[in-house]
Amino acid sequence: MNSKARITAIGSYVPNKIMSNDDLEKIVDTSDEWIVQRTGMKERRIAAENEFTSTLCIRAVNDLIKRYGVNIQDVDMIIVPTTTSDFAIPSTASMIQDAFGIPEAGAIDVNAACAGLTYGLHLANCLITSGLHRKVLVIAGETLSKVTDYTDRTSCVLFGDGAGAMLVEYDAEQPSFLSYIQDTKGSSGKHLYRTALRNEWYGEPLRDSEKMVQNGREVYKWATRTVPEGMEKLLEQANIKMKDLNWFVPHSANLRMIESICEKKGFPIEKVLTSMVYYGNTSSASIVLALDLAVKDGRVTQDDVLLLIGFGGGFTYTGLIVKWGVPSNIKE
Numbered sequence: 001m002n003s004k005a006r007i008t009a010i011g012s013y014v015p016n017k018i019m020s021n022d023d024l025e026k027i028v029d030t031s032d033e034w035i036v037q038r039t040g041m042k043e044r045r046i047a048a049e050n051e052f053t054s055t056l057c058i059r060a061v062n063d064l065i066k067r068y069g070v071n072i073q074d075v076d077m078i079i080v081p082t083t084t085s086d087f088a089i090p091s092t093a094s095m096i097q098d099a100f101g102i103p104e105a106g107a108i109d110v111n112a113a114c115a116g117l118t119y120g121l122h123l124a125n126c127l128i129t130s131g132l133h134r135k136v137l138v139i140a141g142e143t144l145s146k147v148t149d150y151t152d153r154t155s156c157v158l159f160g161d162g163a164g165a166m167l168v169e170y171d172a173e174q175p176s177f178l179s180y181i182q183d184t185k186g187s188s189g190k191h192l193y194r195t196a197l198r199n200e201w202y203g204e205p206l207r208d209s210e211k212m213v214q215n216g217r218e219v220y221k222w223a224t225r226t227v228p229e230g231m232e233k234l235l236e237q238a239n240i241k242m243k244d245l246n247w248f249v250p251h252s253a254n255l256r257m258i259e260s261i262c263e264k265k266g267f268p269i270e271k272v273l274t275s276m277v278y279y280g281n282t283s284s285a286s287i288v289l290a291l292d293l294a295v296k297d298g299r300v301t302q303d304d305v306l307l308l309i310g311f312g313g314g315f316t317y318t319g320l321i322v323k324w325g326v327p328s329n330i331k332e
């Protein structure tokens with residue numbers, strides 16, 4: 001891949017309120033033991049009533065600016081991967097443009113469910129490598145607690161809130177992007193949805209729900225088959241051996257699923273970065289949150305080679321191999 005784009009900064013934010021497995025035991029018929037065993041999750045963060053996706057995204061960008069001292073006034077495109085925009089119109093990206101007063105930026109939201117962050121990074125790389133853009137902000141944020149059905153024990157234990165921001169800039173000398181794959185199985189849309197204008201799926205009635213509805217088994221089967229295939233394709237394309245990867249960062253849907261993927265590929269679980277144990281499944285934000293936890297504690301350092309795969313509703317997935325381009329010694 002002939003990329004001319006480098007990831008140069010990262011920031012994140014999660015709400016203060018913690019919802020533990022014990023808290024969930026008081027709401028639905030579940031147990032800490034069941035949740036930990038099936039998902040690996042212990043806690044998730046919950047946005048306050050007056051905190052929305054834009055609020056979390058703005059705080060993630062502030063964190064990025066504070067830690068790396070970067071100027072974002074010359075950002076020329078703002079991409080917000082999210083499934084929980086504050087409004088249907090305007091986009092959350094345009095609210096971020098306003099919050100920072102960025103003078104000449106494009107602003108779009110991208111809905112690719114849990115594959116949002118990897119799609120956002122891919123788009124940023126394409127825009128910059130094409131020569132049409134120089135500096136792109138990708139901010140993945142979710143307030144899933146606002147669309148979670150807290151009477152449905154099969155899904156409410158999974159989801160949490162959070163946001164993460166990444167800056168991607170023109171750099172033909174030290175590009176971050178080494179390989180890319182994508183695939184979509186649109187026929188499976190009914191297995192993970194939230195209704196909007198329609199409540200039937202090609203003539204088949206759906207549960208009319210503004211809350212998340214999922215068939216967990218179908219998601220599990222699809223992800224544990226496609227992610228290992230995707231890893232193989234990415235490595236082949238980048239001409240990299242699995243042992244040369246520093247880190248694997250899959251969407252943090254649940255730990256059991258990730259363990260099964262690693263087992264299939266013979267990939268060491270110690271080299272996997274996740275965010276679900278303390279943040280739950282934060283959909284499009286999960287990969288950037290996992291990365292930032294590891295950047296902050298020094299596990300991820302400049303020039304590390306990372307394999308990222310986002311997968312989810314659609315069903316759709318995107319994967320990238322990236323060389324971590326963020327210097328470790330800046331204002332951390």
Ligand code: ACO
Pocket residue numbers: 029030031034035038039114153154155157158192214215216217219220223251252253254256257281283311312313
């Ligand atoms: N607490 C206790 N018992 C529960 C709970 C709960 N929270 N949820 C379900 N159960 C019960 C069920 O009622 C069922 O009981 P029964 O046998 O008496 O009917 C039993 O546990 C097994 O239920 P399953 O739904 O078959 O549970 P499964 O083993 O498939 O685990 C899970 C459910 C964790 C959701 C699993 O399917 C999974 O990991 N799926 C992946 C989906 C996922 O991660 N989705 C996130 C969104 S999509 C994404 O991010 C890509």
